[in-house]
Amino acid sequence: MAVFRLNIVLSLAALSIAFALEHVQTNQTRLGPDDSPDESLRYDSYRYRCDQPHALDPSADGLLSSQDLFTGSDAIDILVKRHQPLVQIPSICYDDLGDFDDDERWEPFHKVPKVLKETYPIIHNIATIETIHKFGLVYTISGSDEGLDPILLTAHQDVVPVEEETLDRWEYPPFDAHYNPKDGFLWGRGASDDKSRITALMSAMEALLSQKDYQPRRSVIFAFGFDEECSGYRGAGEIAKHLEKQYGEGGIAVILDEGGAGLQTLGDTLYALPAVYEKGYLDVWFDIDVIGGHSSVPSPHTAIGMMSEIVTELESSPFEPKIMWNSPVHQGLICLARYSPYAIPDLTNIIYHGDLDAAAHYLSHASPNTQYLIQTSQAVDWIAGGDKINCLPEFVTLGVNHRIAPQDSIGSVQYRVVKLTEHVVRKYSLQLRAFEGDDDYRRYLAAEGISSEDDKAHHQWKPTYNGTLTLRSGKKSRVTPQTPTSGPIWDIFAGTVRHTFAREASRVIAAPGAMTANTDSRHYLSLSDHIYRWSPGSLASFGNIHTINERVQLGELSNMAKFYYDFIRNFDQADI
Numbered sequence: 009m010a011v012f013r014l015n016i017v018l019s020l021a022a023l024s025i026a027f028a029l030e031h032v033q034t035n036q037t038r039l040g041p042d043d044s045p046d047e048s049l050r051y052d053s054y055r056y057r058c059d060q061p062h063a064l065d066p067s068a069d070g071l072l073s074s075q076d077l078f079t080g081s082d083a084i085d086i087l088v089k090r091h092q093p094l095v096q097i098p099s100i101c102y103d104d105l106g107d108f109d110d111d112e113r114w115e116p117f118h119k120v121p122k123v124l125k126e127t128y129p130i131i132h133n134i135a136t137i138e139t140i141h142k143f144g145l146v147y148t149i150s151g152s153d154e155g156l157d158p159i160l161l162t163a164h165q166d167v168v169p170v171e172e173e174t175l176d177r178w179e180y181p182p183f184d185a186h187y188n189p190k191d192g193f194l195w196g197r198g199a200s201d202d203k204s205r206i207t208a209l210m211s212a213m214e215a216l217l218s219q220k221d222y223q224p225r226r227s228v229i230f231a232f233g234f235d236e237e238c239s240g241y242r243g244a245g246e247i248a249k250h251l252e253k254q255y256g257e258g259g260i261a262v263i264l265d266e267g268g269a270g271l272q273t274l275g276d277t278l279y280a281l282p283a284v285y286e287k288g289y290l291d292v293w294f295d296i297d298v299i300g301g302h303s304s305v306p307s308p309h310t311a312i313g314m315m316s317e318i319v320t321e322l323e324s325s326p327f328e329p330k331i332m333w334n335s336p337v338h339q340g341l342i343c344l345a346r347y348s349p350y351a352i353p354d355l356t357n358i359i360y361h362g363d364l365d366a367a368a369h370y371l372s373h374a375s376p377n378t379q380y381l382i383q384t385s386q387a388v389d390w391i392a393g394g395d396k397i398n399c400l401p402e403f404v405t406l407g408v409n410h411r412i413a414p415q416d417s418i419g420s421v422q423y424r425v426v427k428l429t430e431h432v433v434r435k436y437s438l439q440l441r442a443f444e445g446d447d448d449y450r451r452y453l454a455a456e457g458i459s460s461e462d463d464k465a466h467h468q469w470k471p472t473y474n475g476t477l478t479l480r481s482g483k484k485s486r487v488t489p490q491t492p493t494s495g496p497i498w499d500i501f502a503g504t505v506r507h508t509f510a511r512e513a514s515r516v517i518a519a520p521g522a523m524t525a526n527t528d529s530r531h532y533l534s535l536s537d538h539i540y541r542w543s544p545g546s547l548a549s550f551g552n553i554h555t556i557n558e559r560v561q562l563g564e565l566s567n568m569a570k571f572y573y574d575f576i577r578n579f580d581q582a583d584i
């Protein structure tokens with residue numbers, strides 16, 4: 009997924025339950041029998057209780073069971089042989105990739121459809137296969153009932169680069185796809201993120217189509233983008249337009265993409281932690297333009313000094329953490345309190361009392377992962393200015409990256425930036441040009457009844473600096489809508505999880521969460537209200553994505569195939 013060399017816990021989890029896993033051993037406090045939270049939680053005061061649907065067994069269709077198909081050494085050997093040639097393709101997404109025809113670094117992507125064709129011959133006989141925008145791959149297995157909306161399962165073909173300097177720290181070369189039967193790991197860049205899902209999805213479908221009893225009623229679509237690690241505009245972005253033309257807005261019943269915090273065990277409970285929304289995104293660029301001069305007779309402050317003051321203002325005013333009532337994070341905490349009440353007794357009590365301010369305080373001080381799940385982040389990532397040691401700089405640029413939590417918006421973040429620069433604008437009599445022509449900013453001011461003339465109140469022209477501060481937005485995306493965490497579609501998703509993984513723990517709980525990073529699913533928002541970002545694996549397989557020694561555990565890869573196999577069948581039987 010599109011985060012930079014952070015492991016999955018840092019990039020995704022940030023969930024209270026993941027937090028509980030980290031901290032459960034250090035917290036020995038026990039609640040007394042009289043205040044057992046299981047009994048005393050005042051669930052009637054919540055709309056959400058984290059009730060779990062029944063495990064959903066798809067066996068009524070008469071097909072082989074996922075356990076029979078994907079368990080055992082023969083099944084593992086087949087998965088290894090399918091996965092290896094895919095992982096051996098260095099389909100790397102570089103941020104500066106040029107046009108398809110001009111940049112030879114696209115070359116490896118030509119191999120992906122060829123390998124898939126050789127590996128999955130039955131799918132290639134039966135499915136309709138479309139190539140979208142050069143390398144996007146869409147496989148459609150048509151159902152017999154056109155009244156049923158299709159389901160869309162997505163993955164991405166591209167991987168992040170391997171840094172040359174890290175090569176000697178890899179146990180096995182990153183594109184050898186070496187399998188070690190002793191520990192059950194297949195090693196390589198992309199072995200986990202995200203080619204594991206291509207292999208699992210294709211294996212599930214190959215198994216379905218090889219049985220004559222599989223006569224799908226509902227169409228199944230696989231869409232494999234090719235630049236997710238570079239924001240996904242050329243791949244998933246174009247695939248989404250193609251699918252929207254074909255099926256219309258909201259024409260897909262459910263979308264399953266990578267993400268979430270996977271499967272995590274806490275005591276005797278296995279938690280499945282899908283992300284039901286993604287935080288928003290905003291880059292803000294600050295330009296200060298002033299009169300230059302010779303540094304032997306400097307002004308008291310230079311543009312670099314002014315910009316430094318802005319940085320200090322920003323960093324001394326972090327955003328507020330907040331958990332909104334009945335939000336997915338609140339719901340995830342309710343699940344944790346209900347099913348693992350002794351994991352973090354303090355937090356259980358806070359949730360019991362419905363004190364979300366205290367819960368927010370708790371999470372924001374626990375770890376950066378939990379903090380930024382509930383708080384908009386700001387990171388001063390980029391600065392440039394000054395050309396020559398004896399010249400006063402005339403131009404300085406600053407770039408600040410934000411990931412927006414649901415309580416904030418693009419407009420509110422922009423307005424906050426304007427307010428925080430006010431002091432510097434006044435102090436140096438700068439002309440302020442704030443987000444000119446930016447619709448998000450304009451709409452926010454209108455909604456809040458703020459006159460945009462306020463921004464222009466400080467044009468006191470002083471010859472000392474004769475400066476301008478310009479604020480503009482770079483890349484941006486809104487916080488995504490939240491997928492419902494109840495109702496028939498959630499019940500099929502959660503019921504399938506509870507069926508497929510029933511053997512893995514005495515209790516399986518599906519609990520909602522969020523993502524601090526973005527996936528290809530951001531391009532598919534118009535196609536469905538139901539998007540689950542969830543890779544059915546644990547940290548064993550997802551702990552090293554985007555870093556050295558990426559690997560996938562074959563037992564987990566087979567579990568992924570089992571889940572997709574059951575998920576497709578359960579949706580085929582559902583009349584929704």
Ligand SMILES: [Zn+2]
Pocket residue numbers: 009010164201202236266
């Ligand atoms: Zn990914």
